[in-house]
Amino acid sequence: xxxxxxxxxxxxxxxxxxxxxxxxxxxxxxxxxxxxxxxxxxxxxxxxxxxxxxxxxxxxxxxxxxxxxxxxxxxxxxxxxxxxxxxxxxxxxxxxxxxxxxxxxxxxxxxxxxxxxxxxxxxxxxxxxxxxxxxxxxxxxxxxxxxxxxxxxxxxxxxxxxxxxxxxxxxxxxxxxxxxxxxxxxxxxxxxxxxxxxxxxxxxxxxxxxxxxxxxxxxxxxxxxxxxxxxxxxxxxxxxxxxxxxxxxxxxxxxxxxxxxxxxxxxxxxxxxxxxxxxxxxxxxxxxxxxxxxxxxxxxxxxxxxxxxxxxxxxxxxxxxxxxxxxxxxxxxxxxxxxxxxxxxxxxxxxxxxxxxxxxxxxxxxxxxxxxxxxxxxxx
Numbered sequence: 001x002x003x004x005x006x007x008x009x010x011x012x013x014x015x016x017x018x019x020x021x022x023x024x025x026x027x028x029x030x031x032x033x034x035x036x037x038x039x040x041x042x043x044x045x046x047x048x049x050x051x052x053x054x055x056x057x058x059x060x061x062x063x064x065x066x067x068x069x070x071x072x073x074x075x076x077x078x079x080x081x082x083x084x085x086x087x088x089x090x091x092x093x094x095x096x097x098x099x100x101x102x103x104x105x106x107x108x109x110x111x112x113x114x115x116x117x118x119x120x121x122x123x124x125x126x127x128x129x130x131x132x133x134x135x136x137x138x139x140x141x142x143x144x145x146x147x148x149x150x151x152x153x154x155x156x157x158x159x160x161x162x163x164x165x166x167x168x169x170x171x172x173x174x175x176x177x178x179x180x181x182x183x184x185x186x187x188x189x190x191x192x193x194x195x196x197x198x199x200x201x202x203x204x205x206x207x208x209x210x211x212x213x214x215x216x217x218x219x220x221x222x223x224x225x226x227x228x229x230x231x232x233x234x235x236x237x238x239x240x241x242x243x244x245x246x247x248x249x250x251x252x253x254x255x256x257x258x259x260x261x262x263x264x265x266x267x268x269x270x271x272x273x274x275x276x277x278x279x280x281x282x283x284x285x286x287x288x289x290x291x292x293x294x295x296x297x298x299x300x301x302x303x304x305x306x307x308x309x310x311x312x313x314x315x316x317x318x319x320x321x322x323x324x325x326x327x328x329x330x331x332x333x334x335x336x337x338x339x340x341x342x343x344x345x346x347x348x349x350x351x352x353x354x355x356x357x358x359x360x361x362x363x364x365x366x367x368x369x370x371x372x373x374x375x376x377x378x379x380x
Contacts, residue, residue: 025175026051026278027064027164028143034160040084040152044072044160048147050090052139058131059090059139060176061123065168066149067116069161069284074154075115082152083110083118088145090137091122102126104137117165120147131176139175143278159230159267159284195219195244195272195280198251202268202287203361204370210258210287211359212268213329218249226271227256231263244272253328262287297337299360303376304350310337310360311345318365324348324375325359337362353377 028049037043048064068077077083085107093104102125109121126135151162198215205211212227222244228236239260245252258268270282298311310322316339324333332353337346348360358375 025053025057025139026143027146027169028278029162029164029281030143032160032162034153035150037084037150037152040082040150042153042156043084043150044153044162045148045150046162047088047145048149049143050139050146051143052141055138055141057139058133058136058176059124060127060131060136061121062175063122063169064120064147065113065165066118066120067161067163067165068118068151069158070116072153072155072158072160073151076112077151078110078112078118080152082154084150085110085120086148088147090139090144090146093137095126095135104135113168117168118151120149136176159286161284163281163283195222197282200270200282200285202266202285203359204262204287205257205359208259208261210262210266210268211329212256212258212285213325214254214270214282215329216245216252216254219245219252220247221275222246223273223275225254226273227258228269228271229258229260230267231265236267236269238271246275253330255327255329297360297362299375300345303378305378306349306351308348308350308375309345310348310362311343312337312341320365321363322346322348323361323363324350324353325361327357327359332358350377 031047035045091105108123129135196217200214225242227240229239230236267286269284272280320337322335
């Protein structure tokens with residue numbers, strides 16, 4: 001999950017291939033907020049935390065890929081001078097060496113990675129030393145502050161969406177582990193998210209409610225999802241919880257109906273909570289209030305047996321994507337409603353679909369999605 005607590009599996013091998021140690025490293029984003037920075041002005045800030053599953057793990061260098069919403073921050077924030085950072089506890093400390101005071105760590109590189117990611121690389125100033133508390137910092141087994149990062153806000157009214165990029169971070173990190181007195185520096189091997197998200201979407205449901213649906217490909221120790229909502233420029237607040245599946249490699253489908261009412265713009269995210277309390281945030285999805293768009297289609301007949309029709313009741317601005325969803329949010333049909341569809345409507349074949357209630361979802365050419373109608377299927 002784009003989230004923001006990432007789990008990477010660290011495997012240390014000797015030259016012979018013997019397994020020496022295994023540790024898990026977690027990164028977590030906390031305290032998302034908007035502040036006034038002394039040089040950037042209005043900026044969104046996050047605190048980046050890290051912890052290890054095993055004591056005796058010292059870090060020598062690492063690399064963080066932070067992705068962001070270009071609609072809010074612009075493109076290439078480093079090249080534009082729109083990003084800043086501060087070292088925190090895990091990058092703190094100094095060593096008096098040959099009469100000089102030298103910080104234990106330095107951020108040696110900050111660069112853009114494409115238009116929507118910025119990379120931070122930190123490194124010990126004492127790489128050649130055997131790992132020990134004097135010259136390297138141990139990564140505790142509880143979340144500990146690594147960085148505070150600031151990104152200048154270029155356009156208000158857009159969701160922040162600051163997140164760690166797991167795919168780019170895999171294989172890029174380096175740690176020093178102290179395995180029974182044997183120092184070993186290794187790269188992160190293939191990592192994985194505690195929860196691997198397949199999709200997350202928000203659809204208007206009726207005139208005042210929103211249906212949230214999401215799917216996961218696999219889950220590891222997933223306790224629950226906390227659904228959070230922000231209205232316009234307000235703060236995110238929890239509006240409900242859905243129990244997770246624990247540990248599974250099977251695709252899971254989830255739904256949550258938000259009955260707290262709609263504002264002009266509504267933003268949602270999922271806070272995924274592991275059994276050990278670690279958290280991951282999803283991407284932010286949004287849905288707007290547009291009563292007219294919700295009435296562009298009609299479904300008939302309903303109840304239906306082997307087929308039904310979807311009919312446009314006003315002129316469309318392009319082709320619409322159409323999905324039939326069951327009550328868990330799983331897609332059972334996918335079609336395209338084109339501008340040239342006959343006035344009688346588009347026939348939707350329902351043969352082979354089990355009896356029950358279904359939603360008909362339409363997505364406009366601009367990507368605005370709506371749950372348009374509820375369809376009841378009654379097979380003969």
